[in-house]
Protein backbone atom coordinates (compact mmCIF):
# COMPACT_ATOMS: atom_id res chain seq x y z
CA UNK A 561 0.00 0.00 0.00
CA UNK A 562 1.42 3.34 -1.04
CA UNK A 563 0.17 6.43 0.79
CA UNK A 564 0.57 9.47 -1.43
CA UNK A 565 0.68 12.59 0.76
CA UNK A 566 0.11 14.84 -2.31
CA UNK A 567 0.40 18.53 -1.43
CA UNK A 568 -2.31 18.59 1.21
CA UNK A 569 -1.95 21.17 3.97
CA UNK A 570 -2.26 18.29 6.43
CA UNK A 571 1.30 17.22 5.52
CA UNK A 572 2.99 20.61 5.48
CA UNK A 573 6.34 20.71 7.25
CA UNK A 574 6.80 18.41 10.25
CA UNK A 575 3.35 16.85 9.72
CA UNK A 576 4.77 14.78 6.85
CA UNK A 577 7.20 13.11 9.24
CA UNK A 578 4.42 12.53 11.80
CA UNK A 579 2.18 10.83 9.22
CA UNK A 580 5.07 8.71 7.95
CA UNK A 581 5.72 7.57 11.53
CA UNK A 582 2.07 6.51 11.89
CA UNK A 583 2.39 4.52 8.65
CA UNK A 584 5.52 2.87 10.03
CA UNK A 585 3.78 2.06 13.32
CA UNK A 586 0.87 0.36 11.52
CA UNK A 587 3.28 -1.46 9.22
CA UNK A 588 5.21 -2.80 12.23
CA UNK A 589 2.07 -3.77 14.13
CA UNK A 590 0.41 -5.58 11.22
CA UNK A 591 3.26 -6.72 8.97
CA UNK A 592 1.64 -4.87 6.04
CA UNK A 593 3.97 -3.28 3.52
CA UNK A 594 3.18 0.45 3.65
CA UNK A 595 5.21 2.93 1.62
CA UNK A 596 4.92 6.70 1.88
CA UNK A 597 5.10 9.36 -0.77
CA UNK A 598 5.73 12.75 0.89
CA UNK A 599 6.11 16.07 -0.93
CA UNK A 600 9.55 16.33 -2.47
CA UNK A 601 10.61 19.07 -0.04
CA UNK A 602 10.05 16.64 2.85
CA UNK A 603 11.67 13.58 1.28
CA UNK A 604 14.97 13.77 3.15
CA UNK A 605 13.36 14.48 6.53
CA UNK A 606 10.87 11.62 6.13
CA UNK A 607 13.49 9.17 4.85
CA UNK A 608 15.70 9.98 7.85
CA UNK A 609 12.83 9.46 10.30
CA UNK A 610 11.38 6.10 9.16
CA UNK A 611 12.53 2.71 7.92
CA UNK A 612 9.53 1.96 5.67
CA UNK A 613 9.92 2.62 1.93
CA UNK A 614 9.84 6.30 0.96
CA UNK A 615 8.99 7.33 -2.61
CA UNK A 616 9.06 10.66 -4.38
CA UNK A 617 5.86 11.94 -5.99
CA UNK A 618 7.76 12.76 -9.15
CA UNK A 619 11.12 12.84 -10.86
CA UNK A 620 12.15 14.86 -13.88
CA UNK A 621 14.11 13.51 -16.85
CA UNK A 622 17.35 15.18 -15.91
CA UNK A 623 20.80 13.97 -14.93
CA UNK A 624 22.76 15.72 -12.16
CA UNK A 625 24.29 19.03 -13.28
CA UNK A 626 22.94 22.28 -14.64
CA UNK A 627 19.25 21.53 -14.09
CA UNK A 628 17.95 24.34 -11.89
CA UNK A 629 14.70 23.48 -10.17
CA UNK A 630 14.39 19.99 -11.67
CA UNK A 631 14.05 16.94 -9.45
CA UNK A 632 16.63 14.42 -10.63
CA UNK A 633 16.30 10.70 -9.86
CA UNK A 634 19.82 10.89 -8.49
CA UNK A 635 18.95 13.53 -5.87
CA UNK A 636 15.83 11.59 -4.88
CA UNK A 637 17.95 8.48 -4.30
CA UNK A 638 20.55 10.37 -2.32
CA UNK A 639 17.79 11.75 -0.03
CA UNK A 640 17.14 8.18 1.09
CA UNK A 641 14.05 7.55 -1.04
CA UNK A 642 13.90 4.13 -2.70
CA UNK A 643 11.43 4.87 -5.46
CA UNK A 644 9.22 7.34 -7.24
CA UNK A 645 5.84 7.88 -8.82
CA UNK A 646 5.96 8.95 -12.45
CA UNK A 647 3.10 10.47 -14.49
CA UNK A 648 0.58 10.87 -11.69
CA UNK A 649 -2.77 12.20 -13.01
CA UNK A 650 -1.98 15.47 -11.26
CA UNK A 651 1.52 15.60 -12.77
CA UNK A 652 1.24 14.14 -16.24
CA UNK A 653 4.06 13.96 -18.76
CA UNK A 654 4.36 12.70 -22.34
CA UNK A 655 4.93 8.99 -22.88
CA UNK A 656 8.48 9.55 -24.08
CA UNK A 657 9.24 11.46 -20.86
CA UNK A 658 7.82 8.56 -18.85
CA UNK A 659 10.32 6.31 -20.65
CA UNK A 660 13.23 8.65 -19.89
CA UNK A 661 12.22 8.97 -16.23
CA UNK A 662 11.93 5.17 -15.84
CA UNK A 663 15.34 4.64 -17.42
CA UNK A 664 17.09 7.31 -15.34
CA UNK A 665 15.36 6.05 -12.18
CA UNK A 666 16.38 2.44 -12.77
CA UNK A 667 19.94 3.71 -13.26
CA UNK A 668 19.72 5.21 -9.75
CA UNK A 669 18.24 2.04 -8.26
CA UNK A 670 14.82 3.63 -7.73
CA UNK A 671 11.64 1.54 -7.81
CA UNK A 672 9.32 3.01 -10.42
CA UNK A 673 5.54 3.37 -10.10
CA UNK A 674 4.11 4.67 -13.36
CA UNK A 675 0.55 5.97 -13.13
CA UNK A 676 -2.02 5.51 -15.89
CA UNK A 677 -5.55 6.86 -16.19
CA UNK A 678 -6.90 4.19 -18.57
CA UNK A 679 -6.27 0.56 -19.50
CA UNK A 680 -4.87 1.64 -22.87
CA UNK A 681 -2.41 4.03 -21.26
CA UNK A 682 -1.38 1.34 -18.78
CA UNK A 683 -0.71 -1.12 -21.59
CA UNK A 684 1.21 1.45 -23.60
CA UNK A 685 3.39 2.49 -20.63
CA UNK A 686 4.09 -1.12 -19.60
CA UNK A 687 6.57 -1.28 -22.49
CA UNK A 688 8.98 0.77 -20.38
CA UNK A 689 9.01 -2.05 -17.77
CA UNK A 690 8.43 0.01 -14.64
CA UNK A 691 8.25 -2.02 -11.43
CA UNK A 692 4.58 -1.07 -11.04
CA UNK A 693 1.76 0.42 -13.08
CA UNK A 694 -0.86 2.16 -10.94
CA UNK A 695 -4.21 2.60 -12.64
CA UNK A 696 -6.31 5.47 -11.32
CA UNK A 697 -9.38 6.88 -13.11
CA UNK A 698 -9.01 10.66 -12.59
CA UNK A 699 -12.73 11.25 -12.10
CA UNK A 700 -12.70 9.02 -9.01
CA UNK A 701 -9.58 10.51 -7.42
CA UNK A 702 -10.30 12.27 -4.12
CA UNK A 703 -13.89 10.96 -4.10
CA UNK A 704 -15.73 8.70 -1.71
CA UNK A 705 -16.43 5.82 -4.08
CA UNK A 706 -13.57 3.40 -4.54
CA UNK A 707 -12.45 2.45 -8.03
CA UNK A 708 -13.04 -1.13 -6.93
CA UNK A 709 -16.76 -0.35 -6.55
CA UNK A 710 -17.28 2.28 -9.25
CA UNK A 711 -15.20 0.63 -11.97
CA UNK A 712 -13.93 -2.81 -10.97
CA UNK A 713 -13.54 -3.70 -14.64
CA UNK A 714 -10.74 -1.15 -15.12
CA UNK A 715 -8.76 -2.89 -12.38
CA UNK A 716 -9.31 -6.39 -13.80
CA UNK A 717 -8.64 -5.26 -17.37
CA UNK A 718 -5.46 -3.45 -16.42
CA UNK A 719 -4.16 -6.49 -14.55
CA UNK A 720 -4.96 -8.81 -17.48
CA UNK A 721 -3.74 -6.50 -20.22
CA UNK A 722 -0.52 -5.43 -18.51
CA UNK A 723 0.39 -9.05 -17.71
CA UNK A 724 -0.24 -9.93 -21.38
CA UNK A 725 2.21 -7.26 -22.48
CA UNK A 726 4.82 -7.50 -19.75
CA UNK A 727 4.65 -10.07 -16.97
CA UNK A 728 7.39 -8.31 -15.00
CA UNK A 729 5.16 -5.34 -14.23
CA UNK A 730 3.02 -5.45 -11.08
CA UNK A 731 -0.28 -3.58 -10.97
CA UNK A 732 -1.68 -1.27 -8.30
CA UNK A 733 -5.01 0.51 -8.37
CA UNK A 734 -6.23 3.66 -6.73
CA UNK A 735 -8.83 6.43 -6.53
CA UNK A 736 -11.33 6.63 -3.71
CA UNK A 737 -9.78 3.72 -1.78
CA UNK A 738 -10.62 4.40 1.85
CA UNK A 739 -11.40 1.17 3.73
CA UNK A 740 -10.10 -2.31 4.33
CA UNK A 741 -13.01 -3.59 2.26
CA UNK A 742 -11.79 -1.52 -0.71
CA UNK A 743 -8.27 -2.93 -0.33
CA UNK A 744 -9.58 -6.49 -0.13
CA UNK A 745 -11.64 -5.88 -3.28
CA UNK A 746 -8.53 -4.57 -5.07
CA UNK A 747 -6.62 -7.72 -4.20
CA UNK A 748 -9.58 -9.90 -5.27
CA UNK A 749 -9.61 -8.10 -8.62
CA UNK A 750 -5.98 -9.13 -9.13
CA UNK A 751 -4.14 -5.98 -8.08
CA UNK A 752 -0.85 -6.35 -6.20
CA UNK A 753 -1.70 -3.40 -3.96
CA UNK A 754 -3.21 0.07 -3.77
CA UNK A 755 -2.16 3.69 -4.14
CA UNK A 756 -4.23 6.09 -2.08
CA UNK A 757 -4.19 9.54 -0.55
CA UNK A 758 -7.13 11.50 0.86
CA UNK A 759 -8.64 8.64 2.88
CA UNK A 760 -5.53 8.65 5.07
CA UNK A 761 -4.13 12.17 4.78
CA UNK A 762 -7.42 13.94 5.49
CA UNK A 763 -8.68 11.51 8.12
CA UNK A 764 -9.37 12.80 11.64
CA UNK A 765 -7.78 9.65 13.01
CA UNK A 766 -5.09 8.65 10.50
CA UNK A 767 -3.87 5.74 12.64
CA UNK A 768 -7.36 4.19 12.81
CA UNK A 769 -7.88 4.51 9.06
CA UNK A 770 -4.47 3.01 8.30
CA UNK A 771 -5.21 0.08 10.61
CA UNK A 772 -8.56 -0.53 8.92
CA UNK A 773 -7.03 -0.27 5.43
CA UNK A 774 -4.56 -3.07 6.04
CA UNK A 775 -6.94 -5.22 8.10
CA UNK A 776 -8.03 -7.30 5.15
CA UNK A 777 -4.51 -8.11 3.94
Ligand SMILES: O=C(CO)COP(=O)(O)O
Pocket residue numbers: 564648696700701702703734735736737755756757758759
Ligand atom coordinates in the same frame (compact mmCIF):
# COMPACT_ATOMS: atom_id res chain seq x y z
O1 LIG B 1 -4.40 9.96 -6.61
C1 LIG B 1 -4.45 9.11 -5.75
C2 LIG B 1 -3.25 8.49 -5.18
O2 LIG B 1 -2.12 8.84 -5.89
C3 LIG B 1 -5.75 8.68 -5.20
O3 LIG B 1 -6.18 9.67 -4.35
P1 LIG B 1 -7.41 9.39 -3.39
O4 LIG B 1 -7.05 8.19 -2.55
O5 LIG B 1 -7.55 10.63 -2.60
O6 LIG B 1 -8.58 9.12 -4.27
